[in-house]
Each structure stands twice: as C-alpha cells, then as structure tokens.
Amino acid sequence: MTARDVDIHTLPGMLTALRLPSFHKLWAEIATRADSEGWPAARFLAVLAEYELAERDMRRIRRHLNEAHLPAGKTLATFDFKALPSLPRPRVEALAAGDWLEEGGNLIAIGNSGTGKTHILSAIGHALIEAGHRVFYTRTSDLVQRLQAARRDLVLEAALAKLDRFDLIILDDITYAHKDQAETSVLFELIARRYEYRSIAIAANQPFSGWDQIFPDKAMTVAAIDRLVHHATILEMNAQSYRQRAATANKRARAETPATTSNDNQNKGAD
Known part of the structure; x- marks a missing residue:
C-alpha cells in the first residue's frame, strides 16, 4: 500500500479502532495548524502523542x-501545617514523593483525636496516586x-x-478495632502478608502500648x-484538636461580642 492508497476519510474510524480518542478529537485541528506553519511530520505526530498521553494520565x-x-478534600493544599509545627511541610512532601513504597515501607501517624492524622495520610495518598501509585x-x-x-466464606x-x-x-482508626468486638487476627494476616512487600499507612489515636486491645x-x-x-516512618501528631481549636475560637468570639455591644450602646447614649 502506498500513501496514495490511503483514504483519509477512514482515519477517524482507524483512530477509534486503535483507541486513540485524543488523536481522534484533535487531529484535524492540529493538522490544519501543522499545514499552515509548515511542521514536519514528526512534530505533528509528537504533538498529538503528547495530548494522547496527557489524557490517558488524567483518566x-x-x-x-x-x-x-479517599476522603474528599483532604489534600496537602488544605492541610493547616501552622497548627502542627512538629510536622514540617517539607517532610510530608518528601513522603508524598513515594520513594519509601519501593521497599514496602510503612507510615504510622500517632496522636490524639482531631490533630489531622486522617487528613495527612489521605493527602499523601492523593499525591501518590498522581505520581502513578495505587492507593486504598x-x-x-x-x-x-x-x-x-471472606474467611467465613473460605x-x-x-x-x-x-x-x-x-x-x-x-x-x-486502627485502635477502634477491638478484639472483644471482632476477631482481628485477619488484620494480622494482612500485615504479615504485606511485610517488606507492600506498604501500609496507619492512623492511631493511641501509642503502641495501647495496641494490645486490637489483637487476640x-x-x-x-x-x-x-x-x-x-x-x-512514624509521625508524632499530638496537639490540640481541630475541634478544640474551633471551640476556643468561638468562645473567644462570643466573649468579645458583649464588650463590643456595650461600647456601641454607650456611644449611642452619648449621641
């Protein structure tokens, strides 16, 4: 087959068969630009390939x-690092790069309730997915x-x-899984299976000394x-909880409101 034998009108069908949707969508527009600017064929193909790869990555x-x-909205951009000075942003961004996954490393965030453990692990998860990893x-x-x-069903x-x-x-919330509520030996089997093979990230409200309530x-x-x-990598995340900070801020706001009102009333009386 020579170039003259190819029917250009069959191109959309061929691109569909090849599963190249971005090629299919953009080739005519890019071809017009390439013709008007005198692009070589290699540049024309390279531009289309870049669009196709970018679209595949997005999908x-x-x-x-x-x-x-992952919980919605919990990303690095929405995490309040100022509220937790013991957790510097560069350290978290390094974890978000994902090098520790290559050797089956783990990540454990320990701290009292409401300090952002779920948020920071979810944010790292978001970043890892964008970098090409699969997270659950x-x-x-x-x-x-x-x-x-699954064990019951063999x-x-x-x-x-x-x-x-x-x-x-x-x-x-690993410390919410209690051995008296459920037989958590299956959790140990998961941990043992992934050891030095696949990674686990854990959010815990209690130090390791309190984990005897989890396993049989x-x-x-x-x-x-x-x-x-x-x-x-262990992240120590003990601080005042988000809910406590919000309650303190609301209490402070309420305390300031009467003083403002009183001053306003005095000013009105003076008028």
Missing part, C-alpha cells in the same frame, strides 16, 4: 482516585469485617490477593508492631 488518575475511596483507604474496622466475612486468600494490587493501604493476644500484638515499625 488513570480519575480511575485510581475512584477506587481509592479504609476504616480498619470496615476492612476487618470484610476480611472476616475466600480469605482471594480477598488478600485482591488487596495486593494496591501499593499502599491506608488503615484509619499479646504475642500477636508484638509481632504485628514489630513488622509495622521495621521499615516505618
């Missing part, structure tokens, strides 16, 4: 964000229930294998913590 990010189930966020108790059901191995496709699993026995607790901290 991948949207797809991976949908499957990640879940409350620990929800995942434990799912894995328990499909636990398949359920764990399905989670293997994620480079990072974010387990929120002390030996399992020690073994789980040992695996998690072996290749881990």
Whole structure:
C-alpha cells in the first residue's frame, strides 16, 4: 500500500479502532495548524502523542482516585501545617514523593483525636496516586469485617490477593478495632502478608502500648508492631484538636461580642 492508497476519510474510524480518542478529537485541528506553519511530520505526530498521553494520565488518575475511596478534600493544599509545627511541610512532601513504597515501607501517624492524622495520610495518598501509585483507604474496622466475612466464606486468600494490587493501604482508626468486638487476627494476616512487600499507612489515636486491645493476644500484638515499625516512618501528631481549636475560637468570639455591644450602646447614649 502506498500513501496514495490511503483514504483519509477512514482515519477517524482507524483512530477509534486503535483507541486513540485524543488523536481522534484533535487531529484535524492540529493538522490544519501543522499545514499552515509548515511542521514536519514528526512534530505533528509528537504533538498529538503528547495530548494522547496527557489524557490517558488524567483518566488513570480519575480511575485510581475512584477506587481509592479517599476522603474528599483532604489534600496537602488544605492541610493547616501552622497548627502542627512538629510536622514540617517539607517532610510530608518528601513522603508524598513515594520513594519509601519501593521497599514496602510503612507510615504510622500517632496522636490524639482531631490533630489531622486522617487528613495527612489521605493527602499523601492523593499525591501518590498522581505520581502513578495505587492507593486504598479504609476504616480498619470496615476492612476487618470484610476480611472476616471472606474467611467465613473460605475466600480469605482471594480477598488478600485482591488487596495486593494496591501499593499502599491506608488503615484509619486502627485502635477502634477491638478484639472483644471482632476477631482481628485477619488484620494480622494482612500485615504479615504485606511485610517488606507492600506498604501500609496507619492512623492511631493511641501509642503502641495501647495496641494490645486490637489483637487476640499479646504475642500477636508484638509481632504485628514489630513488622509495622521495621521499615516505618512514624509521625508524632499530638496537639490540640481541630475541634478544640474551633471551640476556643468561638468562645473567644462570643466573649468579645458583649464588650463590643456595650461600647456601641454607650456611644449611642452619648449621641
């Protein structure tokens, strides 16, 4: 086949068959510009290829964000670093680059309630997805229930294998999963399976000394913590909670309001 044998009118159909939607959408517009500016064929193809790759990347990010189930709005741009001076932004941005995922490293955020643990882990998750990684966020108790059901149905191995496709699993509120409420040995199986293979990020309201309430026995607790901290970055996030700061600000505002009103009344009386 020679160039003269190609029917240009079949190009849209061929691009559809090749699954090149950006080529299909933009080729005529870019071709007109290329003809008017005298582009060589290589530049014309390169411009179209750049658009196609950019669109594929956007679709991948949207797809991976949908499957990640990350809390909405919790990104690095919306995190108040000034409220937590012990957590410098450059350190978090370095974690968001994701180098620690290559060796199956873990990330553990420990601190009292309301200090932004979920926010910071979710923000790192967002950044990792944009960088090409796959992330899954879940409350620990929800995942434990799912894995328990899988064990009961004799499909636990398949359920764990399905989670293997994620480079990072974010387990929120791990200390809310109590051994007297649910048999959390399945959680240990997840931790042991991912050890030095895939990464886990954990948000915990209690220090490690309080984790004996999570697992069925002390030996399992020690073994789980040992695996998690072996290749881990630990973020200490103890500070006044967001809700306490908001309550303090509201209280201060209410305290200032009567004084302002009183001054206004005095001024009116003077008039």
